[in-house]
Amino acid sequence: MRKAGVRVVQVGRAQRPGESFVHPAFLYRGDDEYRAGIVSFVLEGLAAGEPVAVAVPARRLELIRDTLGARAAEVRFTDMTAAGRNPGRIIPTVLRAFADAVAGDRRARIVGEPIWPGRTAEEYPACVQHEALINAAFQGRPVTILCPYDARALSAGTLADAHATHPLVVDAGRTTVSRAYDPQGVLERCNLPLPPPPRTVVVRFDAAGLPDTRDTAVHEARSRGMSAARLPDLALVVAELTTNSVVHGGGEGTFRLWAEGGRIVCEVRDSGRLTDPLAGRRPARPEQIGGRGLLLVHRLADLVRTHTGEHGTVTRACLDLR
CATH class of the missing domain: 3.40.50.300 (P-loop containing nucleotide triphosphate hydrolases)
Structure with missing residues (x-):
């Protein structure tokens, strides 16, 4: 039938x-x-x-x-x-x-x-x-x-x-x-503003501060219960998001991290504007040099939310603690 x-x-x-x-x-x-x-x-x-x-x-x-x-x-x-x-x-x-x-x-x-x-x-x-x-x-x-x-x-x-x-x-x-x-x-x-973050770790960074920002993120995530197996993923996500801000978002940005609902939330704000809605969603070509940062963030994170507008871009990547 x-x-x-x-x-x-x-x-x-x-x-x-x-x-x-x-x-x-x-x-x-x-x-x-x-x-x-x-x-x-x-x-x-x-x-x-x-x-x-x-x-x-x-x-x-x-x-x-x-x-x-x-x-x-x-x-x-x-x-x-x-x-x-x-x-x-x-x-x-x-x-x-x-x-x-x-x-x-x-x-x-x-x-x-x-x-x-x-x-x-x-x-x-x-x-x-x-x-x-x-x-x-x-x-x-x-x-x-x-x-x-x-x-x-x-x-x-x-x-x-x-x-x-x-x-x-x-x-x-x-x-x-x-x-x-x-x-x-x-x-x-x-493309709506994301909910305000809680009071938490705040790091302002530029190119020279990228390694310290990543190390701070790993330390804070570990102290909030993130498993050792997930810490390398978090380090890569933070490195890619902050580097992206330095290269494409005005040379500097603000990083925040907090724990929420069994996850670590990483937030990066900068003054750049994301004009390509498919950024991070196209597979990289074999011959492509660079341009894989947001693709890697999407692959490693359990959820990514972004708001972009005239005053800049906010990206939040959530990673499960375990």
Whole structure:
């Protein structure tokens, strides 16, 4: 029997090699509709000879694997709760990593579920920014990325954001053009000042003070309970953010660090303005010299939030204590 989600496959069926990027949101209600829509989308891609990847939360992965049976071996599976814990690393390390490995002009087909029930209020704006930025990151490329949304469990505001970040929406078996599609408006709306930091460690730095700033960060994080295994990650994050301020943010900046909710939060403020919303979200080219700092920060941190404007840029990187 055809379930409500199976018409998702029509989005893929309309594409031919070399055509441009397609980015539908798939609103599902319950496991049956989820399984029907995603599996049909995957099987049609395999039948067309398209490389297929599925990056969704672990429980959903098992649902898809079990339904695909032997054909699951032809699909790349990724647990999005791990790979996409920080939404800022999904484009370079999950989506682009798969699409860039596809040979020739073949269309790549990806299921990516970055927003699921349980995402925190702190993580959510970064998730919405990610969904908006996918459109710019893949513009003109022969890739289809289907993004499932749990229409029963997610809020009305989240579903409205899905319409704003996806040019196509699949709902109850129908694929329609989203009249609310406005990714640039979403990015502007999400670029809000971050909540004020608590009273904490403050270091003002310039080029000469970079090593001392990094050492102070490691010392303070250790004293707040960060495990030895995570301290090298924190040192790299602080080094990259502060160096970025010196090179691109006016030559100096202010560093803050505090512990919050089982995490260490590192904040760097400078007078520069971030004009490229995809900075840190593009994979580095093999021949590229430099330009990997924000990419590394996104890869190592569990969450990255940024606010930029006329008066400068604030970047916060959160790393779990353990």
